[in-house]
Amino acid sequence: MGNLTEIRWHGRGGQGAKTAALLLADVAFSVGKYVQGFPEYGPERMGAPITAYDRISDSPIRVHSNIYEPDFVVVVDETLLHSVDVTKGLKEEGAILINTSRTAEEMLPLLNGYKGRVYTLDARKVSMETLGKYFPNMPLLAGIVKVSGVMEPEVFVKEMEGSLRHKFAKKPEVFDGNMKAIRLALQEVR
């Protein structure tokens, strides 16, 4: 499989990790990739740890299993770091993106000795500043696009503009807020 990128999302039920994974598959599809975006269903309820996955490739994807050795991991809720082994199987040449107001150095002790790159994004801050509410998935989607390099950030912004304009045709303020969230997140991820 040429250029296969595998991404694992860790979130809590109700935070939109599944939606973010499906949005990433969506936008990768729109730039001509083969994609798989899928959640792992357990006995979900609000707040319980959940996992979602993306496979993005230049050639057709046939495998239908969960992802055990991801290239990238996104942590939607940093409180999960105490209960879930989020770096399990994560490739060292890959990276982890964590939604936190703290720095990557502060995160390191919680990552079970992970030696790859560690990125952080304060998705709460971005979301509150641009949307006025806490929706971490749009900023994190932008963040993982930048960190993973699955597509150029400018191409991503343009694609999101097209799809969100269509999706929120009747709610221009939601469109504006989301686009601001995406642009700000691309700057804020570090």
Place this chain on the structure above:
Amino acid sequence: MGYKERMSGNEAVAFAMKQINPDVMPAFPITPSTELPQFVSTYIANGQMDTEFIPVESEHSSMSAAIGAEAAGARTMTATSSCGLAFMWEVLYVAASNRLPIAMAVVNRALSGPININAEHSDSMGARDSGWLQIYAETNQEAYDNFVQAYRIAEHPDVMLPIMICQDGFITSHAVENIELMEDEKVKSFVGEYTPEHYLLNPKESMSVGPYANSPYCMEAKRAQAQAMMNAKQVILDVAKEFEEISGRSYGLFEEYQLEDADIAIVAIGSACGTIKDSVDELRKKGVRAGLLKVRVFRPFPGEEMAEALRGCKAVAIMDRCESYSSQGGPLGAELMAAMYRAGVTAPAINMIYGLSGRDVTTDMIDGVYERLARIAEEGAKPEDHYTYLGLRE
């Protein structure tokens, strides 16, 4: 030819339902097929379909209403999973024996218990003797394509049987993947209008549906029903051929993947076949002659043809995503081994139970199956090989 999209398996089947726009859909929601009546209801509310949607109070009622509608002469569909399908049991047989070509989307899920919402074939496999046609899918694409072909098979005058179009719960039903859709007009003209020969609401011909039959008649009716199932094999192939002309995608009773010269082969149904294909490709690079036989049609059971396709193999693993509690394996294992015996195909065949209740299946696990087959091809099968579980925690 067609256009590219990305959709989950449920979205894809709902899209086919919209394009076909049958007359009636009675349905009761159950995970993971709930989205199907949900999407259809949305299409109807948006004026994109004019199917009569009947919300009912249970699956027994949805199948009963489907039987009533189909007997009246309306093209009818429904959808269900797991316990929902089990709750239809009694009336599944009524639909089949009254020769009512209802199409039902089955999103495969484990039967209880323990209660579990994930993929397993125990629901539709449990209904394997109910007289319904059954076609399974590896991908969202196949689920869509199979549903587009469903009515052409079921409503064929030589068949006239209800049909289940099955896909794996969550694994394909809820995963967004690439797909190629066909234009509405193309689907509509392929499926065509339903003009039943006999139907209840025909004022020129009075008839009764579902009457009592004494023993001088009952056995003949059942034999005629069995004949319809036998006839379906050729009809499925003919419809697939026509479908290929408009879609470019070819289908048979089963798919042979690197099977022609294979020494060791796996036989399986559904989404795990994609994972198995990846394993086969890696093994082939190492010079191992591994192959896959993917079962598409389970009813009618293409036993003779599958046995023939396996004739050259030195060891075969038949994989069941379903336990039948017979104490010797699952339904695919039992039926295929009987067919191999009848055809004189003597390769050692083992039966493995895998993926129950959504237990994940990885290429590593599949590699392990091929390793075991390589050993069996050399040394023969030991008694403890015959009926085992894949990926069971110790």
